[in-house]
Amino acid sequence: MTSNQVFIEDKIGKRLDRCVSDTLVKGCGGLIIGSVVSLLFFKRRAWPAWVGTGFGIGVAYRTCEKEISSLK
Template structure:
């Protein structure tokens, strides 16, 4: 984001929501990868570590988003 660019009050919720969605995709994907690696290496290709890792990642992203949106001014 350039320094000269003004951020209007009306644009702030949209930007925060976009950041929340990107955060959920990144953290959910990271949890998916960690769960898949654990599943492949240690648990004979079970499905639950993948679901658990993805759920943890999305849960952390949700909590971060909730905290960020509460500070909306």
């Protein structure tokens, strides 16, 4: 075994770590954007914040799905 050989488990682990951090960043970004929109336009309703969070998590999920499936 050579010292520069990378196992498939290490690649999957790194990609999953990136997916988790990407989900947190995009979910929180959606929450913040949704909260600002709610404060400015919708008289402090809660649904824009939840919709923004859902969009952020959905985009992160799609990105992760593509990244994981490109491993095969």
